[in-house]
Amino acid sequence: MHLETYLAAQRRRVERGLETLLPPARTRLREAMRYSLLAGGKRLRPILVLAAGEVVRAPFRAVLPFACALEMIHTYSLVHDDLPAMDDDAVRRGRPTSHTVYGEGLAILVGDGLLTEAFRVMAEARGVAPARARAAILAVARAAGELGMVGGQALDLAAQGGAATLARVRAIHRRKTGALITASVRTGAIVGGARPALLRRLTAYGEHLGLAFQIVDDILDSTDVPVFDGRTDRVLAKATYPAVLGPAGARVHAARARDAALRAIAPLGPAAEPLRAIAVHVVARAGPAPVAAAAS
Amino acid sequence: MHLETYLAAQRRRVERGLETLLPPARTRLREAMRYSLLAGGKRLRPILVLAAGEVVRAPFRAVLPFACALEMIHTYSLVHDDLPAMDDDAVRRGRPTSHTVYGEGLAILVGDGLLTEAFRVMAEARGVAPARARAAILAVARAAGELGMVGGQALDLAAQGGAATLARVRAIHRRKTGALITASVRTGAIVGGARPALLRRLTAYGEHLGLAFQIVDDILDSTDVPVFDGRTDRVLAKATYPAVLGPAGARVHAARARDAALRAIAPLGPAAEPLRAIAVHVVARAGPAPVAAAAS
Numbered sequence: 001m002h003l004e005t006y007l008a009a010q011r012r013r014v015e016r017g018l019e020t021l022l023p024p025a026r027t028r029l030r031e032a033m034r035y036s037l038l039a040g041g042k043r044l045r046p047i048l049v050l051a052a053g054e055v056v057r058a059p060f061r062a063v064l065p066f067a068c069a070l071e072m073i074h075t076y077s078l079v080h081d082d083l084p085a086m087d088d089d090a091v092r093r094g095r096p097t098s099h100t101v102y103g104e105g106l107a108i109l110v111g112d113g114l115l116t117e118a119f120r121v122m123a124e125a126r127g128v129a130p131a132r133a134r135a136a137i138l139a140v141a142r143a144a145g146e147l148g149m150v151g152g153q154a155l156d157l158a159a160q161g162g163a164a165t166l167a168r169v170r171a172i173h174r175r176k177t178g179a180l181i182t183a184s185v186r187t188g189a190i191v192g193g194a195r196p197a198l199l200r201r202l203t204a205y206g207e208h209l210g211l212a213f214q215i216v217d218d219i220l221d222s223t224d225v226p227v228f229d230g231r232t233d234r235v236l237a238k239a240t241y242p243a244v245l246g247p248a249g250a251r252v253h254a255a256r257a258r259d260a261a262l263r264a265i266a267p268l269g270p271a272a273e274p275l276r277a278i279a280v281h282v283v284a285r286a287g288p289a290p291v292a293a294a295a296s
Numbered sequence: 297m298h299l300e301t302y303l304a305a306q307r308r309r310v311e312r313g314l315e316t317l318l319p320p321a322r323t324r325l326r327e328a329m330r331y332s333l334l335a336g337g338k339r340l341r342p343i344l345v346l347a348a349g350e351v352v353r354a355p356f357r358a359v360l361p362f363a364c365a366l367e368m369i370h371t372y373s374l375v376h377d378d379l380p381a382m383d384d385d386a387v388r389r390g391r392p393t394s395h396t397v398y399g400e401g402l403a404i405l406v407g408d409g410l411l412t413e414a415f416r417v418m419a420e421a422r423g424v425a426p427a428r429a430r431a432a433i434l435a436v437a438r439a440a441g442e443l444g445m446v447g448g449q450a451l452d453l454a455a456q457g458g459a460a461t462l463a464r465v466r467a468i469h470r471r472k473t474g475a476l477i478t479a480s481v482r483t484g485a486i487v488g489g490a491r492p493a494l495l496r497r498l499t500a501y502g503e504h505l506g507l508a509f510q511i512v513d514d515i516l517d518s519t520d521v522p523v524f525d526g527r528t529d530r531v532l533a534k535a536t537y538p539a540v541l542g543p544a545g546a547r548v549h550a551a552r553a554r555d556a557a558l559r560a561i562a563p564l565g566p567a568a569e570p571l572r573a574i575a576v577h578v579v580a581r582a583g584p585a586p587v588a589a590a591a592s
Contacts, residue, residue, distance in 0.1 A: 085400030104381030141416035
């Protein structure tokens with residue numbers, strides 16, 4: 001398969017889905033929600049929902065709303081993380097952040113609105129048996145909530161300035177990023193009615209992929225050329241993988257996580273090809289791993 | 297029935313439910329979530345869920361998680377509304393607000409966490425058929441989201457300083473407060489499997505009750521003695537019913553809304569007695585209505 005073509009096609013389907021679920025309206029709140037939601041981005045999470053749905057041959061129309069919901073939750077988390085009381089970022093994906101454009105009050109409401117609408121969209125999805133819809137909603141809520149993403153962000157907030165250890169970095173990122181990536185894979189599988197054994201495989205894939213993704217993200221962040229807002233300085237002061245493993249060690253860990261993700265879904269046949277290509281692609285973004293990784 | 301005894305008993309059941317759903321844990325996030333969630337309060341919304349459930353003879357254990365979820369959503373909205381970027385309140389129910397105690401960053405996460413956990417709790421509830429659980433989740437998400445509570449708060453934010461008209465005040469409060477109160481009544485009914493005609497009656501009751509509640513809340517706020525934080529000044533500058541109707545006119549409107557709520561559920565028999573008593577009680581808080589109200 002040609003991954004770039006696949007990703008571009010899926011991205012277009014996600015964009016159309018988001019556009020349909022949150023069309024233009026005359027309120028400033030809607031405008032602000034669309035500003036952040038339709039600002040581009042890799043759309044990794046919704047594409048994982050769709051790709052996992054393909055493994056279990058779930059109907060595309062049933063899975064798409066869940067894919068869009070995952071992207072809405074991811075976007076809400078970025079809007080809130082960027083707030084002055086959190087990471088205080090003025091720029092995201094090359095554009096001014098929500099609170100910079102719309103003010104802090106409305107940016108908080110943008111996040112609250114996207115999070116709530118994500119659950120509305122999942123509960124409203126057609127062509128999904130209620131038991132599956134409820135199970136998917138539960139998986140997403142657990143991953144996004146206090147023991148998942150929100151809890152990870154709270155740990156990250158508390159860790160700032162403290163000594164970063166590998167255990168600590170892992171604990172933060174397993175929740176902050178890993179939980180929602182794993183939930184994306186699980187959601188597509190649950191909506192498609194995956195049996196427990198298959199769901200376990202896909203869950204393991206999601207967990208390893210989430211780890212690989214976060215390590216690579218940290219590597220890319222840490223090698224950014226410092227820009228006017230001093231982002232690189234701040235990133236280095238936070239709990240990151242390159243900070244505790246060094247750049248070469250981080251690459252080795254990312255390659256190992258990728259290989260573990262591939263092993264988890266090795267028996268699944270051609271329908272899992274997109275998931276495999278995505279795992280390879282995610283780690284390739286970091287550049288070639290040192291020789292030690294190939295030998296590990 | 298003796299309403300005070302009923303309310304106290306239901307409040308205790310809600311407190312126990314919340315305590316079970318969010319027990320003490322060693323994280324600062326959990327501590328902060330419990331600080332706001334277990335700070336007392338009338339527990340009007342969860343009691344409405346339970347009382348509506350009684351009308352359709354829903355099992356208490358099936359309805360309780362939904363009742364607790366509504367209170368979690370209400371609490372999250374208070375925590376976010378109190379933030380400096382929103383209403384900037386330092387005191388709530390006689391205690392320092394979340395951000396005053398835990399900082400703005402964690403207070404934002406407290407709200408995000410309570411909102412997400414509310415959906416987790418609803419999706420996890422036992423003894424509820426999946427189709428009913430999904431329908432209840434949908435009703436709550438719609439009421440809490442962009443076209444409901446979050447949208448109302450955005451309108452309120454935008455209205456500050458502008459001229460308040462009755463139409464504008466109604467539009468804001470129907471979403472900001474009314475939607476979630478109506479959803480509370482609907483949720484209890486949906487979990488208990490109410491037929492469409494009954495659900496329509498209970499929805500009408502909830503809409504009128506929500507209006508009555510908000511008018512009375514505005515009346516009580518506007519007659520507060522000004523305190524150190526200048527709350528009364530700020531309240532009067534915002535869109536409230538007494539500001540556009542005068543205190544006497546607001547009382548008349550509250551009494552009319554109460555009567556409309558009572559009419560909507562008049563045919564429902566003794567199982568609806570708690571809902572009737574609650575409607576009477578909510579308006580009685582504002583003190584006696586002028587004579588004109590009795591004649592209307």
